[in-house]
Amino acid sequence: MFKMFLTFVRGSAAIAEERFADRNALLILDQQMRDAAGAFERAKKALAVAIAQDRQESERLAASHARIADLENRVAAALTAGDEVLAREGAEAIAALEADRDAAAGAQALFAAEIVRLRRHVGQAQARIAELDRGRRLARASEAVRQMRQGRIEISPAHESTLAEAEQTLKRLRERQVEAEAAETALDELDGAAAASVTEKLAAKGFGPRLRTTADDVLERLRGRQLQAN
Secondary structure, three states, rough: HHHHHHHHHHHHHHHHHHHHHHHHHHHHHHHHHHHHHHHHHHHHHHHHHHHHHHHHHHHHHHHHHHHHHHHHHHHHHHHOOOOOOHHHHHHHHHHHHHHHHHHHHHHHHHHHHHHHHHHHHHHHHHHHHHHHHHHHHHHHHHHHHHHHHOOOOOOOOOOOOOHHHHHHHHHHHHHHHHHHHHHHHHHHHHHHHHHHHHHHHHHHHOOOOOOOOHHHHHHHHHHHHHHOOO
């Protein structure tokens, strides 16, 4: 029983963790992006330092070559002059310089290869960060549209209205406007009907022209046509 309870607690914690991550996915993504960008900037600085050190090593190696060449000329001159002691001393110095040169050349080769590898990794990281940034902007826009169209799935703050609520408000407003317009139209029709009734009564008494054709008007028109035909 206790084991089952522990399993239940662990399952509940896992579900709560997943729900928390889902609700705050954009915030978590933003922080992860900031962390990745910080690591990327540190890597770039480290690479810049490595490139600067590699250039310094190249300069030292070039200086070693120049110094060895200079000593070789001087030792050759000492040999020509028959000064074996100075020539040997110079040769020993050349041998030491050549040992340092060979060690520096090997180290520089490894260093250069490592810089190439670091450049490749930094370039790949930059491309991945750029892709993540584009995806983050798209996810943020999609989330904004989803919230606008459907409202928040979780409980909204009390002060925040959804699009559906705004649509309902507009619908009620339009219904009230339609009702008001219909009432005004009905009143206008009633007023017009009352005025027409009075006008008809006056016309029937011969006050002013008649408003409609009567049977006498029709008969008179037909008789007139017959007289014209004869």
